Amino acid sequence: MQGLEQRASGLLLHPTSLPGTHGIGDLGPAAYRWVEMLVEARQRVWQVLPLGPTGYGDSPYQTHSAFGGNPLLLDMEHLARQGYIPCDALKDAPAFPADRVDYGQVIRWKLPLLLNAHERFERLAPPEEQKAFEAFCTAHDATWLHDYALFMALKEHFGGAPWDQWPAQIRQREFAALAHWSVRLAPRIMAYKFVQFLFFQQWEALKAYANGRGILILGDVPIYVAYDSADVWAHQHLFHLDGEGRPTVVAGVPPDYFSATGQLWGNPIYRWDRMADEDYRWWVERFRAVRHLVDIVRLDHFRAFQAYYEIPAGAQTATQGRWVQGPGEAFFQVIFQELGTFPIVAEDLGMITQEVEHLRRRLGFPGMKVLQFAFGGDTTNPYLPHNYDADCVVYTGTHDNDTTVGWFQSASQAERDFCLRYLGYRPEHISWALIRLAASSVARLTIFPVQDVLGLGSEARMNVPGRVEGNWQWRLPPDMIGQPALEELAMITETYGRVPR
Secondary structure, three states: OOOOOOOEEEEEOOHHHOOOOOOOOOOOHHHHHHHHHHHHOOOOEEEOOOOOOEOHHHOOOOEOOOOOOOHHHOOHHHHHHHOOOOHHHHHOOOOOOOOEOOHHHHHHHHHHHHHHHHHHHHHHOOHHHHHHHHHHHHHHHHHHHHHHHHHHHHHHHOOOOOHHHOOHHHHOOOHHHHHHHHHHOHHHHHHHHHHHHHHHHHHHHHHHHHHHOOOEEEEEEOOOOOOOOHHHHHOHHHEOEOOOOOEOEEEEEOOOOOOOOOEEEEEEOEOHHHHHHOOOHHHHHHHHHHHHHOOEEEEOOHHHHOEEEEEEOOOOOHHHOEEEEOOOHHHHHHHHHHHOOOOEEEOOOOOOOHHHHHHHHHHOOOEEEEHHHOOOOOOOOOOOHHHOOOOEEEEOOOOOOOOHHHHHHHOOHHHHHHHHHHHOOOOOOHHHHHHHHHHHOOOOEEEEEHHHHOOOOHHHOOOOOOOOOOOOOEOOOOOOOOHHHHHHHHHHHHHOOOOOO
């Protein structure tokens, strides 16, 4: 894998799960302590989920922008020291739960303070900071920033309604309406731009610190975007929409072993023909943006670039869908011609055909292996370590899986028996046994959710696919990972040749 020529390992933890005092993990001191823990545990990679501004359901895979950052991650203490937030506001913060994220409570407290920070910035910021903000706007306005800020200001003005419920002129982006609202909402538009400026400042500083300590950031690019996003509103011609701007077909996956009715995601589907006519410019800019934020890209639902599943809008389940040819190799040739090559991990879980596998191999992208999937079949199961080649990334589980402890407790007796036979012993801690099994494999990179390092059960699960509420809330305890676990992880990393050289 480009950028990771040596064996390595890393941990999966989204920044929202970091401990802290303001209701949600942020980019402040706890994030820097986390980087130091990765170094102490001899890790090389920190994997995060998508970093965009979340919307309904709080999912990092359903954001208001494929380009922007999540303002909920901003370190409020740092902004108070800069003078952009009143110190009294932090003292008067509500009592947040420490073990989970209450997004509604965090949003109600944090976003008004952040949006009001721009006025204080204009009065108090030194000239060099004012110029830095102007340069940020100049660099990003044309590609995404102005559309995003206008979208958010309009959404706020119309009481949070999705964009297809706005007045027709602005919904359809008529020139006069865009000009009118850009003037009328100008102060709020600038406030939303400023919050993005703050996010990029803080994230870039954290990433530079991590890179300086030898830690690479593995980020995530969801293939689809949310319907109620600045991306769809600003580029309606690039999606399958009707004359009112509503989807005609939506994304999902067909029925399979796990679901008799499939999965109905509901995201709008790209007009790949029109994207090709524009030399995939929107995607080029999207990859350009994510490359600035992370070192390695995990490309979610890679199989849809070969063939994607489309479902008629309004369908109640995914049973009525059909497979349609995707953009294929030509798409990636354009991306790499524009941006050069960069490391990509293909999320190739689920219903994978030979055509998808051939595309991944031709492009040289490592795929993913998940140990929780390994023990439900026979010895030919591709998720069993003896069937790996080096060009893959192995996980004990992902953000969509139960924790390893939770999985083992709920697995069938046959799966548990096979797992124990494969291990050759009955471990005291199943999560550490699978961490060791993954680390000992030939896979170039191994990634462990931090919940498995802590040996936690289903109560610490990050996401349950198909469940609308209650996801993405888990948080690390204030002491993070104890010294014995750090030493155990470092020992395993050293034993199986995954220490950076």
